[in-house]
Amino acid sequence: MLRKNFYVRCSVCKSIITDDEQRFFDGFDPCPECGNKGSVARELWPKLDMLDVLDSIKFPPDVNDAGKLKLVLYCAFFEALFEDFLAGLLDKMNTPADMVDYLLESNSSFLERLGLFKQTSGESLETVLGKADYGEFIRAIMFLNDEKNRFVVQDHEINFELLAKSFQAAEQNMLSAFVFLNNKFLR
Numbered sequence: 001m002l003r004k005n006f007y008v009r010c011s012v013c014k015s016i017i018t019d020d021e022q023r024f025f026d027g028f029d030p031c032p033e034c035g036n037k038g039s040v041a042r043e044l045w046p047k048l049d050m051l052d053v054l055d056s057i058k059f060p061p062d063v064n065d066a067g068k069l070k071l072v073l074y075c076a077f078f079e080a081l082f083e084d085f086l087a088g089l090l091d092k093m094n095t096p097a098d099m100v101d102y103l104l105e106s107n108s109s110f111l112e113r114l115g116l117f118k119q120t121s122g123e124s125l126e127t128v129l130g131k132a133d134y135g136e137f138i139r140a141i142m143f144l145n146d147e148k149n150r151f152v153v154q155d156h157e158i159n160f161e162l163l164a165k166s167f168q169a170a171e172q173n174m175l176s177a178f179v180f181l182n183n184k185f186l187r
């Protein structure tokens with residue numbers, strides 16, 4: 001399961017905060033980063049319904065079918081979070097909104113988006129995440145993405161044992177890795 005914490009984003013300072021008791025979200029506590037007290041400034045993070053989708057999916061009992069479905073979903077989930085993050089990063093660099101759209105559209109593949117991150121931040125995503133102990137996570141994501149592409153375009157034999165390890169690394173770190181990226185680059 002991906003949902004382990006209740007995360008809230010302060011739209012004033014852009015920090016993502018772990019808020020398991022919903023004290024911040026419900027307006028009892030000010031933002032621990034910027035002190036903002038207005039409850040309208042708090043948004044649930046991530047905004048995506050995909051968390052609920054993942055939570056509610058009954059994966060098929062057949063390990064192969066469940067593995068393939070998970071593979072596609074996890075890659076899509078990473079892509080959606082990464083797109084949201086990149087849009088925020090470009091915005092932070094004062095990129096005009098229509099240019100942000102153009103850059104995301106013209107760099108739509110996984111590798112192009114990694115390139116866009118490197119161009120914008122000056123470092124590769126692997127390096128940034130590796131330094132913060134998310135090296136295994138990003139390697140898992142890259143492996144899953146590679147497997148997904150090969151399985152989508154051809155009849156590729158999937159090694160489910162390897163996949164299971166990568167799923168675990170993705171599940172454990174998907175949200176916290178993006179909280180880290182958000183709080184390092186966007187606030």
Ligand SMILES: [Zn+2]
Nearest residue numbers: 010013031034
């Ligand atoms: Zn704040």
